[in-house]
Amino acid sequence: MTPDADILIVGGGLNGPALALALAQGGLKVIVIDNRPAINRAEAGFDGRAYALAIASKRLLTVTGVWDRIGDKAQPIHKIKASDGLAGQGPAPFFLTFDAAEIEEGPMGFLLEDRYLYAAFLAAMADEPNITLLSGETVTAQDVTVNSVTVTLGSGKNLTGRLLVGCDGRGSGTAARAGIRRVGWGYGQTALVTAIHHELDHQGVAHQFFMPEGPLAILPLKGGHHSSIVWSETEENAARIQALPDDQYLVALRPRFGDFLGKITLAGDRFTYPLSLSLAERFIAPRVTLVGDSAHGVHPIAGQGLNLGLRDVGALAQVVIEAARRGEDIGSQTTLDAYQRWRRFDATSLALGMDTVNRLFSNDNAILRAGRDLGLGIVNAMPALRRKFIRQAAGLNGDLPRLLAGKAI
Numbered sequence: 087m088t089p090d091a092d093i094l095i096v097g098g099g100l101n102g103p104a105l106a107l108a109l110a111q112g113g114l115k116v117i118v119i120d121n122r123p124a125i126n127r128a129e130a131g132f133d134g135r136a137y138a139l140a141i142a143s144k145r146l147l148t149v150t151g152v153w154d155r156i157g158d159k160a161q162p163i164h165k166i167k168a169s170d171g172l173a174g175q176g177p178a179p180f181f182l183t184f185d186a187a188e189i190e191e192g193p194m195g196f197l198l199e200d201r202y203l204y205a206a207f208l209a210a211m212a213d214e215p216n217i218t219l220l221s222g223e224t225v226t227a228q229d230v231t232v233n234s235v236t237v238t239l240g241s242g243k244n245l246t247g248r249l250l251v252g253c254d255g256r257g258s259g260t261a262a263r264a265g266i267r268r269v270g271w272g273y274g275q276t277a278l279v280t281a282i283h284h285e286l287d288h289q290g291v292a293h294q295f296f297m298p299e300g301p302l303a304i305l306p307l308k309g310g311h312h313s314s315i316v317w318s319e320t321e322e323n324a325a326r327i328q329a330l331p332d333d334q335y336l337v338a339l340r341p342r343f344g345d346f347l348g349k350i351t352l353a354g355d356r357f358t359y360p361l362s363l364s365l366a367e368r369f370i371a372p373r374v375t376l377v378g379d380s381a382h383g384v385h386p387i388a389g390q391g392l393n394l395g396l397r398d399v400g401a402l403a404q405v406v407i408e409a410a411r412r413g414e415d416i417g418s419q420t421t422l423d424a425y426q427r428w429r430r431f432d433a434t435s436l437a438l439g440m441d442t443v444n445r446l447f448s449n450d451n452a453i454l455r456a457g458r459d460l461g462l463g464i465v466n467a468m469p470a471l472r473r474k475f476i477r478q479a480a481g482l483n484g485d486l487p488r489l490l491a492g493k494a495i
Contacts, residue, residue, distance in 0.1 A: 089234055089246045091117040091218070092416060093406070096225050096237070096260045097253030098122065100137075101378035101395040103207035105251060107150040108399060110216035112407035112495055114416075117245060118217065119237070121224045134281020134354030135200040136305055136314040138163070138292070138389035141191050141482060143396045145492035155206040161308045162186075162193035164290035170297075191482065197292070197305050197314070228263045228374070235373040235417065249406065249417035250374045256364045258380035264371035270364035270383070275300045276324035277386060278317040279357040281307070282339075285348025288313055294387075295342070299323060300361075301387055302342050312353055316386055317342070318361060328358050361385055363441050369430050370422040377402060381429075384437040394433055400487030401428045407495045432484060 093109055095102045098120025106116045139147070139160070147153040166184040186194045211217045220239075227238040228250060235250045252260025261268070288306040295302045300318025307313055317339070319327060327338050332352050343350060364383035369376045378395030402425050409421045488495050 089248055091115045091245070091247045092410075093117075093249045093251060094119065094235065094237055094245055094247040095251045095253055097255065097380070098219065098221065099253065099255070099378075100203060100207065100392060101399055102251075102253035103211055104146065104150065104152075104396060105253065105377060105399045105403060106217050107152065107207070107210055107214060108146075108403035108489060108495070109406065110214045111150065112403065112410070114216065114407065114410060116217050117247070118211070118219045119223050119225055119239070119245075120219065120221050123222045133201070133357075134307075134312075134314045135279060135357070136197050136307060137200065137203060137392045138195055138197055138305060140195045140390075140393045141193070142486060142490040143393050144196055146396050146400055146489040149489050149492060149494055150210070152206050152210050155209060156198060156202050159202045159308055160196040160198045161306050162290050163195045163197060163292050163306070164193055166194065166292045166294065168294040168296070170295075189482075193290070197307055199307065225259060228260070230371075230373045233415075248373070248415065251402070252374065252376045252380040253378055255379045256383040258366075258376065260374065261366055261376055261380055264374040266371055266376070267367045268364055269367060270362055272360065272362040273385065274321055275318045275361040276321050277359045277361055278319060278324055278328060279315065279359065280352060281312055281314050281354030282350045283312055283353040284350045285311070286346075287311060288347060297342065303386070303389065304343070305389070313347075314354075315339075315343075316389075318386075321360070324358060328356065363437060365434060365437060369426045372419070373417040375402065375422050375425060382433045382437050385441060390436060394436060397487065397490060398429050398433070400489040401425055403489065404487045404495050428485065
């Protein structure tokens, strides 16, 4: 039986469309199944939700034709400042500054609003004849045979492919149906997410302020006077703060935010997200593989969630396209083993590394506080070590897939 597509992708958030575009440009036929109506998200207004895209991620978006649609809406990150301290007392005297001038590749990354990125993916997929997007459809079952995989949709329709990819998030139904278990734990923290307007220009500087209850990230948006914030608090504090009216929400934010950007006001909707670590015990099963949050849900402390997913995208696309060109079975165990070897160690290491950083900084132990502040100061005083961290944050280290090196597969 002729399959409906070479690859079936479950999940149409961001990683799913990115993978679909990469595979389609390699000559493969792809169906993306998304349970949300595409038009609703594509027409979303400003709400402040944004992603920090590393240089390597920008390269992938450029090669796949997405960046040309959104580059003018992205805010370059020229500096990243990390500091430790207590709300209302300002940062500790030792801090860490990463400056894009220390690397040759330009800005360390870019901040881009969710609404622009998703709309660009949607437009790019519509222009690609090898991609079919099924919006508002859910997968209720999947069945694997020796040569194919079939999914059953909520509408009753069956679709068959040679490989099934789960891009359906931390609660991945694709992973559960494949018998892939997860390990992880909650942090007892909730992220408060919103956008603010500030009086002074942010000058493309991103800030990470570590406090005992959790970190506050201030992420510069296009135009100079808006920033997105990801503000981690204990679950109890976050529930109380989220329930406050806007003026009291700002009263709670101000001592944590400080006055370095002048007067601040709320400029977007307010969201909350529970924070946890969630890792799939394996990234593959027969004719099934996982990408992005379905494989590894990480703490947002360094804004690396989407970048980590796009590294998965680049690796899987390369492995699958090269297998297809050699005339091999793209859903074979050999092909999927190659993807897992490439990505599992890197993804798991980064996830656990962010877990360690969060645990180290999210406490008020005086001895630990002194040690971590001294550590920030030492790294800041060592240019070679600082440059290494900058390149890591920019996604330039390690065994990069071709797309993340800015090269077509």
